[in-house]
Amino acid sequence: MNLQSMIGNLSIVETLAPARKTASENGSAIDTSDYTGTAKFVLVSSAGGGTSPTLNVKVQTSADGSTGWADVSGAAFTQLTDAADVTDSIDVDIDNVSVFVRVVTTIGGTSPTFDCSVTMVALAQTI
DSSP states (O other), X not given: OOHHHHHHTEEEEEEEEEEEEOSOEEXXXXXXXXXXXXEEEEEEEEEEEEEEEEEEEEEEEESSSSSOXXXXXXXXXXXXXXXXXEEEEEEEEGGGSOSEEEEEEEEEEEEEEEEEEEEEEEEEOOO
């Protein structure tokens, strides 16, 4: 496959909608059966607040998209303790996870807030 056709087959999937986060949350289940290879998960955080705020973000996988969620090995972002203009990314081998993935956040601190989002960029399978 040449570079031009690869670019044409890239998909951008919102895994955690951009918003002010004030509590831990689980993103929606994403069916990965239409993707192949390495997916890049991109975390963007533009503002943070509260006292000693922390944000942990990781990717989990499940066979059915509703139960049995397990952490994907090596698929956790570096913890954020302040969030001014942070962009980070991690790679996940879509071919070696269960059918579904989701992003999970854990927020800590006193009255913590984080303005952030996570997007998945993946190569769609071609027939």
